[in-house]
Amino acid sequence: MSRSTVRDAPEGASPSPGGPVRRQRGASGRPKAESSSAAPVTLTGRGGIVVMFGTGLVCALLSRWLGVPLLAGGGFAVGCVLAAFATRPADLLTLAVSPPLVFFAATFAAVFATTLGDGSLARGLTVGVLTALAATAPWLFFGTLLVLVICLFRGLPENVRELRDKLAGVRLFEKEENENPVRWDESPSRRERRLHHGEVD
Structure with missing residues (x-):
């Protein structure tokens, strides 16, 4: 081993005999930390539903205050896209079946908030919800379709x-339990006794 090899060796590195110096990086954990910090934010199924509901509610309130029905439907569609991309693959099935219910809940909450204190609450809610649903029904189908398409590409068939x-598996387990019930009165020892006594008689 030559002296130049030992001199060129960085701190913390041990020169191997008969070969070049192998560098041992003490900061090997840095790339892992950077990759973990740069990982995209993922939501659970409930988190995705909250994103859809919050976006739909805010846009529905703005549409009623500004008199722009298009804003409620477009905001709900944007919330559907954000939730479909941000939800983790394991919860895509939960998210895929929730847009209609979330849309109705956001519409009802927006109508309730804007109708509160204006005469008859029941009449205002009924008329307001039916009018809002009729005006934004195409956006409901569009948002649901977007969620389904995005979830299909992100692994929804595997969840299904x-x-x-x-x-x-549950049905098979229940079937096996029903077909082979435990009979305490017909134990093997009693059967053997019966056969034994029958042969003696």
Whole structure:
């Protein structure tokens, strides 16, 4: 081993005999920390539903105050896209079936907030909700379609298969329990005794 090899070796590195110096990086954890910090934010299924509801509610309130029905439907569609991209793949099935209910809840909350204190609450709610749903129904279907398409590309079929396998396993387990019940009165020892006494007789 030559002296130049030992001199060129950085601190904390041990020169290997008969070969070049292998550098040992003490800061090997830095790339992992950077990659973990740069990871995209993922939401649970409930988090995605909250995003859809919050966006739909804010836009529905703005549309009623400003008199622009298009704002409620467009905001709900934007919330659907954000939730579909931000939700983790394991909860896509929960998110895919929730847009109609979330849309109705956001519309009802917006109508309730803007109708409160204006005469008959029941009449105002009924008329306001029906009018809002009629004006923004196409956006509901559009937002639901966007969620389904995005979730299909992000792994929704796998979630459906897992759910189907779980249901099939539960049904099979219940079927096996029903077909082979435990009979305490017909124990093997009693059967052997009966056969033994029958042969002696």
